[in-house]
Amino acid sequence: MTIELYQFEVSQYSEKVRLILDYKGLDYRKIEVTPGVGQLEIYQMSGQRQVPVIKDGNRVVADSTAIAKYLDETYPDRPLIPTAPKSRALTLMMEEWADESIGAKSRLLLFSGLKDQSFRSALLPPNTPELVKNLVEAVPSEVLQAVGFGIGASPEAVQAAETAIQQDLEALCLLLQDSPYLTGDTPTLADFSVAGLSMLLKFPEGNYLDLPEQLQGKGVPGIADNPLYETFFTWRDRLYAEYRQPRIPTTTAQAGQPTSINIE
Template sequence: MLELYQFELSQYSEKVRLILDYKGLEYRKIEVTPGIGQVELFRLTGQRQVPVLKDGSRYIADSTEIAKYLDSQYPERPLIPTDPKKRGVCLLIEEWADESIGIKGRKALFSAISQNQNFRKSLLPSNTPDVLKNLVEGVPSDVLTVLGLGVGYSPDAIRSAIADLKQDLEALVLLLADSPYLVGDEPTLADFTVAGMSILLKFPDGPYLNLPETIRGKGVPVLAENPAYQPFFAWRDRLYAQYRKPLIGGTTTASPNAPTSIQIE
């Protein structure tokens, strides 16, 4: 069985999960523990970032490379069009979504969790001890602002990211106004990339991510609650309903004994 080394809230991991579900491929999720798990991942693949897909004895890193690999090895329900123009548009949108929505979405979410203590607590893994959840919930917003400065998430950077995301969402609403998908009449890599990158802006309504039910359908208020962008999120949720497999029992598709750090063979 395919194995996906991932972070549950990684947009790039979600992009791959969408692709695997669309292709009807069975896979096991392995949650990588930040820190030591990433060191072990580096020993396996030469890099510390998720997602990484394991197929037999082969490891494929980077969501784009994983998509291309899956299309070559599992060609049923192709992701990348063969028509030259459609292929070019698909690859352009995929790259744009990775670099724009993917990166700026993290900054927008940081803004939301800085302002909402309950939201911040809900995003912690379900197995986080209550004492740690309460500690994280009680961190003052001004402390998070200082922490954000250390990783480039200054108030100006966040405002700029949100302004750019508003334009991105406006563009997507226009592109989807008279088309079921972003490139032609069938879903492509472009659709699954945009959908995956958008999860931090507004979480899907259904049981697709291992998150509390209370935050399904919620997200960055200025984006998730803006009526102008609802056509996009409605399209995204329809894509999920069509192609994304819901979690078994509302929790996870992985084995209940799946490790929380990478096991090296």
């Protein structure tokens, strides 16, 4: 049976789940949720409006952490959470930390990167009409800054997030100096959480996401291109190469089209 993953393509929490599904070798079908109407339908199915959500047979599970635990219990091959007490504790603590730190703060840093017009338009689906691309590029930076204040992305909040992310990446680089994975000699939920949630800091190299090719390996200036964090991003690229399945190309008509889901 194929698992259905209700997602946003450029959602680092969805990417966390995609990494886990690929690592476990599970068959799944991505269903891109239409913002607005699709989220209302998600609410009817799961009781909340956020993605990711999976549907496995008659079972519906929301939230990336709950999904990871469900998948580990239901499909125990290639376990995500160790049984040894210390390793289990470290894995669960790091997964929670990654959600609250890298997951939340990287979105603020990505928003600051939208002030670059070319980067902003490159995030649009590949088949976006040229007129829409031009309109998006034409949005003044002052307007984006005003919007940023409204959603908690003031310059002060972005600077605080950047400082925190720099500290996080320094700590991760130190952890990875003498270890192939974050909590031991085998990958765990901690690794896939940190790797997936860092997606918005620097998009992975390779054909893993339905994004313009020019965004591969690109990300937040001062973070994605900083040699101080090369150890971390090299590790993450290796994790992708070993466990993430490349995206199957879609036709031009299919690419980038969100799907309004049907609730049974």
